[in-house]
Amino acid sequence: MNKIAIVNISSFGRDYPEHIKELEKIGQVTRFHFNKDVTSEEIAEALQGYHFIIMGTSPNLDKEFFELQNDVKLITRHGIGYNNIDLESATEKGVYVTKMPGIIERDAVAEQSVTLILAVAKRIVKADKMTRDGEWMKDRGRLMGFQVSNKTTGIIGFGNIGSRVGEILKYGFNNRILVYDPKPNDELIERVGAEKVSLETLLKESDFISLNASLNEDNYHIINERTLSLMKKEAILVNTARGELIDEKALVEALKNNQIAGFGTDVVENEPIDDNSPLLSLDNVIISPHVAVYNDICIKNMGLKVIEDVKLVSEGKEPTEIVNVEILNNKRC
Numbered sequence: 001m002n003k004i005a006i007v008n009i010s011s012f013g014r015d016y017p018e019h020i021k022e023l024e025k026i027g028q029v030t031r032f033h034f035n036k037d038v039t040s041e042e043i044a045e046a047l048q049g050y051h052f053i054i055m056g057t058s059p060n061l062d063k064e065f066f067e068l069q070n071d072v073k074l075i076t077r078h079g080i081g082y083n084n085i086d087l088e089s090a091t092e093k094g095v096y097v098t099k100m101p102g103i104i105e106r107d108a109v110a111e112q113s114v115t116l117i118l119a120v121a122k123r124i125v126k127a128d129k130m131t132r133d134g135e136w137m138k139d140r141g142r143l144m145g146f147q148v149s150n151k152t153t154g155i156i157g158f159g160n161i162g163s164r165v166g167e168i169l170k171y172g173f174n175n176r177i178l179v180y181d182p183k184p185n186d187e188l189i190e191r192v193g194a195e196k197v198s199l200e201t202l203l204k205e206s207d208f209i210s211l212n213a214s215l216n217e218d219n220y221h222i223i224n225e226r227t228l229s230l231m232k233k234e235a236i237l238v239n240t241a242r243g244e245l246i247d248e249k250a251l252v253e254a255l256k257n258n259q260i261a262g263f264g265t266d267v268v269e270n271e272p273i274d275d276n277s278p279l280l281s282l283d284n285v286i287i288s289p290h291v292a293v294y295n296d297i298c299i300k301n302m303g304l305k306v307i308e309d310v311k312l313v314s315e316g317k318e319p320t321e322i323v324n325v326e327i328l329n330n331k332r333c
Contacts, residue, residue: 002027008056044068102160112292116264154206157213
């Protein structure tokens, strides 16, 4: 019998229970939740006998996991990022690793980026709290914010989602759009009407900076003490990509010292956020708990995609959006 594991994903099947029923037509379905300090040995032991893993952003499936696990055929990411999966080791075992097509998350995550810019710029969370605390007329100067229209937005990572952020802010708010991407798509940049610039230029000239890059070894902590020092004092930084793109210690110091104006994020470096994180004590910070994709259309389509992957592999067919397809093909040659 096929065995299907849903790992560290609370949203799958919650709002669309029919997705679980579809999977149950294929095999036995079990949910697992592993905490951040779980070992590879513990994960492998728990998932022995499971052929399909529907995977969240954690835990890490590393080389040791794959050395101990001989049953898995498919790991399908309930999302776009896959940096928590050792692709080389998965390929050595002939395991397909798949992800969402970018188009599924494009609008949802881009909308979250723009929403965070607006919420920080307009002091929305603070304004709501003042109202609820009965302070409608008390020192409303505390809510002085920033206009978003006719400003400059810098986007780090101008792919599927970053380009949509650019479209919204250019054509919705008449922003000048600056782009930094080590592998730029010149045609896409031109189509959006953006400008390709160096990272330093983007940081110095942008009023709003949106992180929309995938995480890799080259951009880990791309926002750090040095790069923060290049930003405008009025700059607002938002992150809907990966928490590890930011050195949080340096960011906290910059926010405390009013070196930049504010920060909005849907991700943090270590999730879930620690109750004692200094970010939680700053009133120029807005944090959402990694929920950019939590809307009716996006969650539904994400569920349908992983079901399709499981069904195809269970029928001996190849799934879509294979992350390690080139490695697999090379090994088959």
